[in-house]
Amino acid sequence: MGVPAFFRWLSRKYPSIIVHCLEEKAKEYNGIKIPVDTSKPNPNEVELDNLYLDMNGIIHPCTHPEDKPAPKNEDEMMVAIFEYIDRLFNIVRPRRVLYMAIDGVAPRAKMNQQRSRRFRASKEGVELVEEKEKMREEVIQRGGYLPPDEIKERFDSNCITPGTEFMDNLAKCLRYYVADRLTNDPGWSNITVFLSDASVPGEGEHKIMDFIRRQRAQPNHDPNTHHCLCGADADLIMLGLATHEPNFTIIREEFKPNKPRPCALCGQMGHEIKDCQGLAREKQGEHDEFADTIPVSEQEFIFIRLSVLREYLERELTMASLPFPYDFERSVDDWVFMCFFVGNDFLPHLPSLEIREGAIDRLVGIYKDVVHKTGGYLTENGFVNLERVELIMQAVGVAEDNIFKKRKEDEEGFKRRMKEKKKRMKGGQGPAFVPYGQFAPQALGGRGRSMPVQNARQSAYEMRMQGNRDNRNQEAAQSLRAMMRNGKTSAGPSDDVNSRGVKRKAEDSDEEPEPEDNVRLWEDGWKQRYYKTKFDVDETDDEFRKKVVMSYVEGLCWVLRYYYQGCASWKWYFPFHYAPFASDFKDIKGMFSDFEKDTKPFKPLEQLMGVFPAASGNFLPTSWRALMTDPESSIIDFYPDDFAIDLNGKKYAWQGVALLPFVDERRLRAALDDVYPDLTEEENRRNSLGSDVVFVGKSHPLCDFIRELYLAESHEVTEIPAELCHGIQGILNLDDDPILPDKPVQSPIPMLRDNTSNSAIGIKFKDPQYEASYVFRAVVLPGAKMPNKVLKPGDWEQSNRGPWRPQLGFNPNRQQAHLDQSGFRKLNHHVGRNQGPGLFGSGPPRGGHHGGRQYSNAPPPRNYQGNYGSSQRGNYSSQYSSQSGMSQPPRAANPSQYSWNQQGAHGWNRSVQSQPAAYQQNQQRGQGGWRPPHNQQGSMRGGPQQGGNSGQGYSLPPPSRRYDWNP
């Protein structure tokens, strides 16, 4: 579900589901990077078993990042992907399984969305290039400087689609990567790695779900496996809930709206391409030493704990006095189902349900109301009870009219408030004129003696005229601005004085005419207008309306089945661009029986023909490409050059509905029959369906077993012995071009070395198979232990158990952050540095006071007398280099440090202060760059350790109590 609003809503409503990830950073010593040992305990105080990567969420940001310069070529992209996986692996530290799933050919139901995305992306790419060229010319004509345009081909993100050479190459690179890590990284030595590349049909996250579902259904599955799924899509939350596994966590990049992006033209931050002036780059830092650092912090990760979400949902959904026994698991399934009404990848959302308007809360309310009448749950194991769904829909339908009216009111109210706000802001510009000269206001009791007023009429006249001039200037400036959109003429002195240039943009956007809305859902007759405008049918056409509703009902059944049982039909899709109204769901009970059986997915190249615009035809063989452009082609209608966008009440083109024609599968296949013989052997290989592959390292118990299979050259399928792999089952089959121990793995990337001492082994893998009629049960497995509750119990206040302490991480018994002596010394040092040498040197009362107080809480180290000054210097320099990531020679003794020492020594004689007080002071002063401990992990650990290395007389601090690391 590509609905960012859903995640925003969820994390606001259920804040405790989010836990910030602690990430141990690799250290650098003398310029050599020391990798993190991921076999060590997880710093997040939780041990996770399986890590699943929805790879497309990784591939996109690594190949065309939004917040940093794009990689120069494909090799750099691959390396970026490797580094990203390494980072995730380091945070999650899976102990059993790493499952990497790349999107393969998707079900037909997804094709419309894919088409729309790719048609748009292709156009956006062309537009960006055009804009860049235009702006570049303008900037250079004005005498600005721009870095030379690199002669690189624009990366067409459309190549991230199964069947392209890029995806094929990516699969090869990942095999190399896995073999390398299994051979060389101790953290990987015992894990089983699954790679499901783009040649295996199915969307990445659904291949992962299939894996989990099929493992759960076999008797050897460990019901207490802790799953961790990586990806930003909101539907992963639904999928995770749908598994009914008690330990399920999602990891994703922290969502930060409005992140600054570098200008596409000059690469600098702080302006967009259309405001680019081509100015010389500003020096970053005193000696431009931060030139390559991006001013935004590195993207951090968060965990989303589904077990906590389940706690929240339990509170929300629990219903008393039901006519049937309450089952929380079933109500979770119903909740998941209702979320589909609000938006999913396969169906347009119902017009009356907007997540931002609290649609899910409304649905839950209705659900709890109606469930008394329905006599049972809406869904079971992914199968929908339509009779009951109709009751929900009808209840939504009753409210529909009011929802639309309220939406309009809210919009109007919002607009009014914005207008008023703008007026207020404008109004604050000052009076029409300010008295000056002899009328200028003077401070009471000022020294200047008041003079008698002379020639008052003349002065007043001058002031008035001056005021008029200012106003006229402003008006003139405004009309000039209206005439010249991007004009940079300075518009009169008054404009400069008030520096109003910044506000221009906001004003302009206000003047934008509203996109016309012919539907006017807030006025009577909205339903007729909607069907007329969106579907071009008359209000009397009940048949057509019924057809839309029927398709939507099928869609709801298909989507739910997809989440709980896997893809029911590769062929089914919703053949309209818009949804019907909730109130149209009448007599839906008989509208759906079952899907067509034994449907097959498209082949990769076939799917490319189905989702690409003609402009991306370069990813296809020549004769196939011709079908997209040749007027004589029998499928030319699939490939319009331009298409209509219905803003559908939204403001920007990218938010609107792309009105693209649907693909006629029969005609597509018929057309391709003629060009299939043109495929080369290589293309045929890319077009064929591939298999998942499983890899293990040499110390894994499964390794010898697989090796035996290769030695026996038995091409029969073999089942994994459950005891060798934590109860994971599946079917093995020999790989044609396998990764084998002692067989070197060539690096597909020139800048990376070949893996000459490979010890990993790989073999084809297939999920456990079940009969076609098998139903995967959506229940908690016997033997599963529910994780401890995290939320504050509702009756806590009555129970008299003292104040509630919220749980912030995974571990309920987490030690609170605490600084030991050396920590405080360091902190103090930091603060001292940032205040600058002058402060301490001259010893002003404030600085000295603080310095003294902070020191006062720590007794002096034993050998302080002789060594303290030099030890501090040693510490200082090593810490400096580790933080800035550069190895610099230790700085020469800083004169201020000596005086600071005196200050410190002085402080120790003072009264003793408690630690927390000192700590808080620091925070309040906001100096010294002190951040909460989890951000500082690297330097907190690095610091004292290196201080110890410098061999000074005081003992090392005790190892941190929170983690099990050894210095």
Added chain:
Amino acid sequence: MAAADVEDFIEQNRHLSDLVETFRTISESDKHWKSRREFIFRNINDYEDPHVDHLLALSMVWANNVFLGCRYHPELLEKVKEMADGIVVEDAPVFKTRDELIKQHQKR
């Protein structure tokens, strides 16, 4: 071919019209289908058996242009407009293509 003529044609060519009826897609309303069916009837003689798919493609190019707002290569559009000459579409919807929206936005 006026509407009455189409009815006559269907009466006289039952077999053909049954075949053409299979070309209707689920998303087509009566109004859209009637127009496209007429397009097919008018031109089917020029596109005998192995080329029917080409005719269907052209009929969709025309229908997508009229009812969905799609733009194709000008020559192709010209061609299908000629083929559709005389088909009356009442009250055809009006669209803004993506390019037009973007241009409009840039002008601001």
